[in-house]
Amino acid sequence: MPRKPRKGDVAADEAVYGAIRRAMHMGRLSPGTKLQEPALARVLGVSRERVRKALHRLVHEGWLTAIPNRGTFVPSLTVEEMREIYDVRSMLEGAIVRRLSESHSAVAARRLKAHVAEEKAATRRADRGRLFELSGEFHVLLAELCGNDELTRLLRGLLIRSTMHFSIAAPQQFTNCAGPHDHGDIAEAILSGRADRAAKLMLGHLTGLVDLQAGRPARNQPVDLQVAFRGIDGQPAQSTGSRRP
Amino acid sequence: MPRKPRKGDVAADEAVYGAIRRAMHMGRLSPGTKLQEPALARVLGVSRERVRKALHRLVHEGWLTAIPNRGTFVPSLTVEEMREIYDVRSMLEGAIVRRLSESHSAVAARRLKAHVAEEKAATRRADRGRLFELSGEFHVLLAELCGNDELTRLLRGLLIRSTMHFSIAAPQQFTNCAGPHDHGDIAEAILSGRADRAAKLMLGHLTGLVDLQAGRPARNQPVDLQVAFRGIDGQPAQSTGSRRP
DNA sequence: ACGTCAAGAAATGTGCACATTCTGTTGGAG
DNA sequence: CTCCAACAGAATGTGCACATTTCTTGACGT
The missing domain is CATH 1.10.10.10 (Winged helix-like DNA-binding domain superfamily/Winged helix DNA-binding domain)
Structure with a gap:
């Protein structure tokens, strides 16, 4: 028992x-x-x-x-619903990276660097399970660094629904985000204070994820x-x- | 039967x-x-x-x-929580008005004009109850015009929590938004395609609402x-x- | 042979009664 | 007089049994 x-x-x-x-x-x-x-x-x-x-x-x-x-x-979930979720995420996360690019604390910079380093380490180890978790937490981390609990809670809900579509449609494929390169580039743009570039990278990152799943019908x-x-x-x-x- | x-x-x-x-x-x-x-x-x-x-x-x-x-x-609700909610709203609604300014259908323009007209009519009639409803629905309408159900649902939740603070803190005062002038100006900027101005007006509108409630402690x-x-x-x-x- | 209907079975929805926990009070000891 | 502790009362949490609805299976009629 x-x-x-x-x-x-x-x-x-x-x-x-x-x-x-x-x-x-x-x-x-x-x-x-x-x-x-x-x-x-x-x-x-x-x-x-x-x-x-x-x-x-x-x-x-x-x-x-x-x-x-x-x-x-x-x-x-239909592809249309998934597109809508990622659309809302683009709005929020675009604003998030802009704000972080304009101003962020030293602690925030350190946490961001540490996270990217951990993602790279997981990639080297080919630890896809850990990378799956880290990829999702990257986006939550950006929200947390804004210091807005409501924002963090909301984005976490959206992220969950995003991964739900991943899980339902393509359970075998454990690539949550297209690749850690995107996250590294976004973090670099934020840390260097290039708001427009960071926002553009984030939007491209999210649309890339949508395209990745678009042609993958759920059975x-x-x-x-x-x-x-x-x-x-x-x-x-x-x-x-x-x-x- | x-x-x-x-x-x-x-x-x-x-x-x-x-x-x-x-x-x-x-x-x-x-x-x-x-x-x-x-x-x-x-x-x-x-x-x-x-x-x-x-x-x-x-x-x-x-x-x-x-x-x-x-x-x-x-x-x-603390003032800090209220600020966070309005902060998230700023991110979302800033992106919304930008998008609508860049492209919107003829039907959207007509609905927007009709709503502003209705708000003005309610103001002339001094119908504060109806104006309270319309003021909230204005923000939901902008989300609806984007054609994203997920976005509409999310923003409606945020709006509910905003009005909850209003209701709890100042139930007597029935002014949901600072004034219909703001909504009219925002709509005008959207319809004329001036994205930057529309976003700036919306941000100012929301921060104005926060300041309006900031000094109103709940008893x-x-x-x-x-x-x-x-x-x-x-x-x-x-x-x-x-x-x- | 196929569509329709009916009866049985299983699953969902709901009210009820009981166990557990918290609160307010009262009594007694220091 | 104050503080602590035990007790009574009420409120919350939970399992159980029953009512209602839906799905399945089978038979009947056209």
Whole structure:
């Protein structure tokens, strides 16, 4: 028996939420898959109400779509929706790199350099998993360096949805961003204070990502939940910000 | 034959959700107010589980803050958080007006002109309630004219949080935006294709709104839920006489 | 043979009762 | 008189059982 849900365990909610999120992130769930509550509860070893709550949360966050009295399904993202997400990202991240180019602290410069160095190291090691994470965190890092929590939270949500399309459409390909060269060039432009160049590079970077995925249609194939969640267990995911009044 | 209204109506969820949201929008709920589930259920005339679901949704959307085993509370927005929200809006809306200035359809131009005209009409009629709505919708309209649903949805969320601060801090003052002149000027700049001027006007407009609210601290005063939700109901309230022990 | 309808089964939605936790109060000791 | 601690009351969190709806399977009629 792996583990029994104990009293007042708030981590259990996060575990279920994270398990589903991770399964989607790993491309185990094809678009159109119906996530049945009893089956999930049996596979994950928790009560149905807990699965229910996690499903509702995921639906509200946009990861899943719910049809009343029918169930919750893995959405099939269209290319158009993906283009819109990247379009919004272009607006935000264009403004972000401009602002950072115009003014940034010494700490910000150091963190940016460190991140690029880490990406290069991961590239040399051919550690695609780590590179996948770092590539996404690069964009979040830029938002963080602006010192705006709201901005960071918003961009993280957009990034998640971007990677969701990656995961659903092309789970095998682990290249989150086109290449670390882009990130290095963008960072260099920021650090040297060339705002226009940084913004232009960022826009090109994002449009490149769109083109990379554009011709990659998602295929709908039935999925067995038993195997989809094999090896995915209760590792608690990152907790979303719950602020005190 | 039209299906008769069953009790398992999904509209009930929306009613509870909308009632709380409306109460906040009308400034009935002071920051720090605890929203007790049994009290809300009794006032709104629904079951506690329904209130619970609505509260969870509102917490996740950022309207309320929840503390485990303690309850859900109306957040007290700091000036800093408000600045951050308006900062993100500046990034997005600056890009929006630039894009619209560079290219927009004839239909877009017509809708924009019609909206400005309607705002002016509301100003002449001194219809502050209608003007409050129109002022917010102006910013959403600009996002819609870009033809990006994701952008519209995101900006609408930011706008809601902006007006939430307005409602909480200064419920009496019904001036959502500084004045219709700003909107008219921005629209004119967009329609004449002057991107830099439009962006500059929008940035000034938003910073003006921040300064308007900056010196307006929110006051924490206890609130009776019974009177806070008076007249706010999803379904028409039944006679106040019948009540169970 | 095909379309239609009906009955059974399974899944979703909802209310209820109970366990756990927190808060406000009261009593007693220092 | 003040502070600490135990207790009572209420509120939150959770599992369970039932009602409602939908999907599936099978049979019947045209």
